[in-house]
Amino acid sequence: MKVQSTSPIVVVANRLPFCLGTNPETGQLVRKQCAGGLVTAVAPVVVETQGLWVGWSGLHLEDNNVAIPEADPNDQTPTAGLKSNQVLPVNVPKKLFDDYYNGCCNATFWPLFHSMPDRATFQADKWDAYRQMNAEFARLTVEAVKRLSETHPGEVPLVWLHDYHMMLAANTIREKCDELNLPIKMAFFLHIPFPSWDIVRLFPWDDELLQGILGCDSIGFHIEDYCLNFIDCCQRRLGCRVDRQQMLVEHNSRTVSINPLPISIPYERFVQLAEKAPQVVKNNLHEQLLLAVDRLDYTKGLVHRIKAFETLLQKHPEQIEHVTFLQVAVPSRTDVKEYQELKEELDQIIGRINGRFSTPNWSPIRYIYGCVSQDQLAAFYRDASVAVVTPLRDGMNLVAKEFVACQTGEPGVLILSPFAGAGTSMHEALHVNPYETNEFADTIYRALTMPKDERELRMKLLRRREREYDVNFWLRSFLKTVDCLNDDNKSMAPGRLLPMREEDFSEFLGLYVTESSRLALLMDYDGTLAPIAPHPDLAQMPTETRRVLERLAHMPDVNIAIISGRSLENVKSMVGIEGITYAGNHGFEILHPDGTMFMHPIPHEYEVQLEALKQRLEEICIDGAWVESKGTGITFHYREVTGDRVADITARAQQMFKEIGITIHQSHCAYEARPPVTWNKGRASIYILRTLFGLDWCDRVSTIFAGDDKTDEDAMKALQGMAVTFRVTRSQNLRTAAMHRLPSTDAVLTMLKWIERRLGSRVPICNGQRSRTASVSSNGNRSPPRSPSTPHIRSRANSNSEPNKQMMTINDKIYHQYIAKRASPPRSSSTSPPHSPTRSTM
Numbered sequence: 001m002k003v004q005s006t007s008p009i010v011v012v013a014n015r016l017p018f019c020l021g022t023n024p025e026t027g028q029l030v031r032k033q034c035a036g037g038l039v040t041a042v043a044p045v046v047v048e049t050q051g052l053w054v055g056w057s058g059l060h061l062e063d064n065n066v067a068i069p070e071a072d073p074n075d076q077t078p079t080a081g082l083k084s085n086q087v088l089p090v091n092v093p094k095k096l097f098d099d100y101y102n103g104c105c106n107a108t109f110w111p112l113f114h115s116m117p118d119r120a121t122f123q124a125d126k127w128d129a130y131r132q133m134n135a136e137f138a139r140l141t142v143e144a145v146k147r148l149s150e151t152h153p154g155e156v157p158l159v160w161l162h163d164y165h166m167m168l169a170a171n172t173i174r175e176k177c178d179e180l181n182l183p184i185k186m187a188f189f190l191h192i193p194f195p196s197w198d199i200v201r202l203f204p205w206d207d208e209l210l211q212g213i214l215g216c217d218s219i220g221f222h223i224e225d226y227c228l229n230f231i232d233c234c235q236r237r238l239g240c241r242v243d244r245q246q247m248l249v250e251h252n253s254r255t256v257s258i259n260p261l262p263i264s265i266p267y268e269r270f271v272q273l274a275e276k277a278p279q280v281v282k283n284n285l286h287e288q289l290l291l292a293v294d295r296l297d298y299t300k301g302l303v304h305r306i307k308a309f310e311t312l313l314q315k316h317p318e319q320i321e322h323v324t325f326l327q328v329a330v331p332s333r334t335d336v337k338e339y340q341e342l343k344e345e346l347d348q349i350i351g352r353i354n355g356r357f358s359t360p361n362w363s364p365i366r367y368i369y370g371c372v373s374q375d376q377l378a379a380f381y382r383d384a385s386v387a388v389v390t391p392l393r394d395g396m397n398l399v400a401k402e403f404v405a406c407q408t409g410e411p412g413v414l415i416l417s418p419f420a421g422a423g424t425s426m427h428e429a430l431h432v433n434p435y436e437t438n439e440f441a442d443t444i445y446r447a448l449t450m451p452k453d454e455r456e457l458r459m460k461l462l463r464r465r466e467r468e469y470d471v472n473f474w475l476r477s478f479l480k481t482v483d484c485l486n487d488d489n490k491s492m493a494p495g496r497l498l499p500m501r502e503e504d505f506s507e508f509l510g511l512y513v514t515e516s517s518r519l520a521l522l523m524d525y526d527g528t529l530a531p532i533a534p535h536p537d538l539a540q541m542p543t544e545t546r547r548v549l550e551r552l553a554h555m556p557d558v559n560i561a562i563i564s565g566r567s568l569e570n571v572k573s574m575v576g577i578e579g580i581t582y583a584g585n586h587g588f589e590i591l592h593p594d595g596t597m598f599m600h601p602i603p604h605e606y607e608v609q610l611e612a613l614k615q616r617l618e619e620i621c622i623d624g625a626w627v628e629s630k631g632t633g634i635t636f637h638y639r640e641v642t643g644d645r646v647a648d649i650t651a652r653a654q655q656m657f658k659e660i661g662i663t664i665h666q667s668h669c670a671y672e673a674r675p676p677v678t679w680n681k682g683r684a685s686i687y688i689l690r691t692l693f694g695l696d697w698c699d700r701v702s703t704i705f706a707g708d709d710k711t712d713e714d715a716m717k718a719l720q721g722m723a724v725t726f727r728v729t730r731s732q733n734l735r736t737a738a739m740h741r742l743p744s745t746d747a748v749l750t751m752l753k754w755i756e757r758r759l760g761s762r763v764p765i766c767n768g769q770r771s772r773t774a775s776v777s778s779n780g781n782r783s784p785p786r787s788p789s790t791p792h793i794r795s796r797a798n799s800n801s802e803p804n805k806q807m808m809t810i811n812d813k814i815y816h817q818y819i820a821k822r823a824s825p826p827r828s829s830s831t832s833p834p835h836s837p838t839r840s841t842m
């Protein structure tokens with residue numbers, strides 16, 4: 001049955017569905033076929049929906065505008081209907097392509113994803129080439145989407161990214177299409193295994209990689225194991241909220257669905273090929289054919305297999321002259337040293353075994369190093385007594401499926417490795433661990449001597465399954481995941497994760513915060529407790545959040561500290577809750593509820609420079625730019641400045657910072673001046689915890705930190721292993737040291753509610769008196785629940801957090817004198833336009 005998509009499809013793959021070559025006689029470019037399973041399945045739908053295909057042509061063309069030739073009029077392959085204007089070829093310099101393809105895809109991802117990390121190399125320049133190539137693929141994909149918006153107005157194209165070459169393109173495509181107001185659906189399918197977290201974490205840029213894949217709406221892997229591995233990585237490495245049952249991951253406030261989609265083959269086509277193909281090898285009762293077909297790759301287990309065959313001949317000499325092993329190996333990545341070495345090893349071992357066992361009329365191993373035609377392949381499959389498909393690791397493995405499809409005559413036996421994706425569904429095959437040579441040899445023997453009735457039964461069941469779950473089934477299943485299947489049956493809408501609920505926090509915090517815990521709650525203000533607003537003064541904490549915070553602040557053994565980039569007096573007035581600690585200016589000023597205050601000393605020279613900088617910056621407070629005074633720092637905001645003025649104004653501001661000698665800290669459309677001292681929210685957090693709970697705070701208190709900003713990362717890092725940390729973010733691609741991600745300030749409120757419920761049995765503090773003795777403090781282990789993303793470091797004394805001797809503690813009275821002297825609140829001290837859409841740099 002024909003598979004129909006409701007959306008035009010843009011396939012994005014490393015290769016186009018055909019190669020380009022040069023006709024030696026005419027010198028003209030021609031299409032050369034390289035039809036694999038993917039092309040056979042997907043090309044017809046692309047043709048049918050008048051979609052497009054983005055990929056590399058196989059040639060490095062000098063001229064970027066060279067025309068792609070049309071298909072030969074006699075072309076019968078699935079790509080014949082694909083017109084040249086449906087193809088967008090990627091053409092980049094050879095060096096860049098080589099670094100991306102060989103340097104990163106084949107030297108890093110291929111071995112790593114096949115769980116062979118010793119073979120993987122991790123090089124920053126190759127990863128950078130990968131990034132660049134993905135950006136180029138993304139650029140062409142956006143072109144394709146633009147074209148479809150003209151040819152198919154009103155339709156939402158489906159962008160389908162393929163394989164480990166394309167793991168970073170999605171977010172770029174999404175951002176650009178959003179900008180151009182071009183709606184799309186986007187899906188990704190990985191053809192190789194997705195390994196476990198233990199392996200993925202070896203890749204130094206694993207978070208970027210995972211977030212790259214999560215840019216899609218639907219992600220497909222061959223089997224459930226790979227899906228669960230991926231979900232596990234998203235939870236452990238990125239701190240995403242996941243639903244393993246429904247296979248959903250929440251990222252950047254989107255729900256991404258993860259789907260097991262076992263790829264298959266065009267079953268009927270292989271049956272027809274097998275029925276028509278002339279016999280190419282003799283296979284009689286006296287001599288059985290053992291067949292293996294692979295790309296010559298170290299993951300396919302060729303050497304292990306041949307050694308097992310040698311053991312068979314050794315253990316069962318009666319098989320000599322009665323069995324021949326035919327190994328067909330397609331040359332692969334022949335310019336890579338590792339593959340050349342594998343070929344040499346294979347040549348050598350085959351030579352040795354043939355030398356050892358050959359008789360005048362018989363050689364044990366026949367070895368074809370090259371591509372064979374589809375007809376010939378079908379004949380091999382049909383006439384073989386046993387197919388030995390024993391990769392060390394394989395995403396799916398189509399050879400196993402092609403073999404059973406072609407078994408139209410005398411039934412043979414399939415030997416299959418459990419380490420291939422196919423192993424999870426082809427139950428009636430004889431499964432064998434390719435590393436266990438003896439057992440492997442015994443399994444070959446069992447296959448060669450299996451009674452006909454058992455062979456018949458096993459093969460019948462294997463064939464029935466593959467006929468039903470063929471490549472069209474795969475394609476239909478895929479289209480269903482993106483709600484694009486044109487089918488009489490109503491498609492199921494993709495699942496969604498419910499908004500964050502209090503129960504979610506039981507998973508994050510349940511073991512760490514108990515009813516008897518002494519709790520320290522350290523939180524940023526803007527973007528964490530209060531939603532980001534167009535102007536800092538408008539960023540109000542929702543009433544409900546305020547109420548819960550107030551109630552928490554009144555509970556015994558709960559200490560709250562708000563650590564903000566705002567000035568101390570400003571954050572205190574914005575929050576306005578008694579009985580909590582306030583830290584302003586990224587922790588340079590800290591005020592405890594009992595009035596004790598800490599101020600980090602600021603070099604006098606810097607104060608002078610700051611004043612000078614402020615005056616200079618006032619000169620360029622034009623076209624929407626404005627200066628915010630924060631006491632120990634200032635922020636120059638330029639978000640309001642319109643397009644053509646930005647470059648000039650920012651260049652002038654940069655020059656002023658430089659001339660005055662103050663380092664620029666880039667913030668959201670703003671430049672910040674901060675005191676030149678190594679003090680940040682991290683050190684401030686540790687300082688607060690030590691002040692409140694003593695040197696061994698880590699043993700005495702459960703600490704939670706939540707923040708949304710880059711400056712909060714300092715706290716997340718400082719508290720790593722000693723607190724549960726949350727990063728509030730909607731970013732597509734963000735590196736964070738936090739253990740978990742929260743999508744919004746609403747989720748923070750949900751967390752506060754969960755904490756309140758958890759600690760609900762505590763009596764509120766009366767008359768403002770916090771009674772420590774009345775509380776039950778936990779002396780148990782206060783380390784946060786172990787998470788692989790947060791190594792369990794129990795460093796008790798953070799030597800960096802030792803307060804400087806010059807730091808001072810001052811009492812309430814001095815504090816009030818101090819704030820009275822301070823600059824007035826930011827609004828009045830600035831030349832800010834009213835309601836300027838500026839995110840304060842808190």
Ligand code: ADQ
Nearest residue numbers: 191263293294328329330370371372394395396397398399
């Ligand atoms: P491959 O690693 O290439 O694919 P596989 O699935 O076995 O592995 O496909 C090989 C294909 O090449 C088969 O269609 C086979 O017929 C063909 N082939 C092999 N040897 C040949 C020869 N000598 N001559 C002609 N054709 C030959 C990747 C993943 C797999 C996953 C597929 C599809 O590594 O795990 O099954 O993608 O997703």
